[in-house]
Amino acid sequence: MTAGERVSRGWMIACTLAVVVAAVYFLIPVAWLVIASTKSTGDLFSTPGFAFAGFHLWDNLRELSSYDDGIFWRWSLNSIIYSVFGSALTTFVCAITGYALAIYRFRGRKVLLAAVLASMLVPGTVIAQPTYVLLVEMGLNNTYAGLLLPALVYSFGVLLCYIYAQASIPLELVEAARIDGAGEFRIFASMGLRLMRTGLVTVLLFAFLGSWNSYLLPLLVLTDQELMPLTVGLTGWNQSAISIPGLQILTVVGSLISIIPIAIVFISLQRFWRSGLTTGSLRS
């Protein structure tokens, strides 16, 4: 690296130090969470935050699994259902829409593109309340569909897919496939999707994270405990912890568990969605 030759050792140390300070800030809460999860309720309040006390992680997990007939695992399953189905469907809808916008010239295309762009400025939580009203009218409140369907409108995903399709699918190739007699949907499914792959992983992961994090809409739409995702369930526990002290440690352990899968998914797939961000780095 040429930069290394010219820049003094002092700079290197300063840079690394700055990053170390930042890393401490970002890791401290997670470190506390891991340590706190191993404590009993008593130790949580009586021992220093960053010191290990008696090891009660397994007891805590057992308690977490049995509390309220294991409702925690039901919430986890719900979060997985909302996120996996939701993000897969969302990605498909975004892909086929973005592909069509990039490959075809049709009447209304410009209007649709403008609508997609404009809708990104509409704050999602602002339409949550009217969406709830609408879902009640359709009888979809307190159903899986009531939470899954609104999440499918992901304008940013459509825009990303449009950019990826434009960048990665040569129209000559589409033309060649047509001459070979392939149908339009077949071309999209076997060629388009494959060429847009990196972009789609990016959209998939952001949609997944969006559903996993979703809070306001499920809070409004769901009253049935059995249908709640982890976010709503755990914050509910946190509120009740004021009157039910044992819930405090369950909220802590539950939070730790809710972070683990998403952290693994996101970080292990990092290089895919990261290269996706670079390809469509949204440069004008």
Added chain:
Amino acid sequence: MASVTAVRGSRRKRMSPAGSRLVPYVFVAPFVVLFIVFLIAPIGVAIANSLFSQQAAGLGFGGVERVFVGLDNYVRALQDHEFVVGFGRVLLYGVVQIPVMMIVAAALALLFDTGLVRGSRFFQFAVFLPYAVPGVIAALLWGFLYQPSVSPLVGGLSALGIDADFLAPGMVLWSIANVATWSTVGINMIILFAALQGVPREMYEAARIDGAGELRIALSIKIPMIAPAVLLTTLSSIIGTLQLFNEPQVLKSITSNIPSDYTPNMAVYAASTLDRNPNLASAMAVVLGLATLVVSVVVLRLTRRRNGVSDGV
């Protein structure tokens, strides 16, 4: 770009007319239908609802009826002291939190881009990890770190002789800002870093030959080169700030210093659930939506003019 358009133009003429003309419409249909049902319709519902009011019929025995009240709900919303104060609060919050978050994210992205940091893979992981923590879980987590009964931070600071109260009336807004900053620096850093990696390295070499230092290169070349990415991340932060809800809503349960209408979005939620007044809630939601739109457009206009960025996306 011109050549692509030319290819497209010629293709269009050669395309078989029957059937295939419908194909693009079939492809976009699912999105368009969902877009209308779950985006356009809710906006329509909100506007319509905001113009009506539920009033007890007769002497209160006949249930409720829907009465057209024009802009009454808007007048009520704008006269609602807390609702208006909430706007001021999130604006103050945004003016401080967004620059701090962007400067930290940009500084980290630039640091990683220099290639001078040892073990940068681990450090990038550390910075990014909070983004994988759901927003409300992050708030729960920091909530524990703010509560004097369990917090190692409060304990540690008091051992140093500092009496910290993260949940004090004047402090709690910045404690919320800290949660949001902690959660979002990672993703913004990654986006800016990805953009930086796309800048041709020869530009830096040329600047070095001209005698520019690393700091000068960062400020005069790198930042301007990634202006569109900076704009995009700033804009999404602004939209996020105006709809601030998750963090204060979660922290509300551990302190009495966050009332249920602390932010505009919380006021909408409170009006809809606690006050059971969906009509007033709709009017508030419309006001909030319009405010977001206005701020976003103003920011886009201003930055566009200054940076000469022709098209953000």
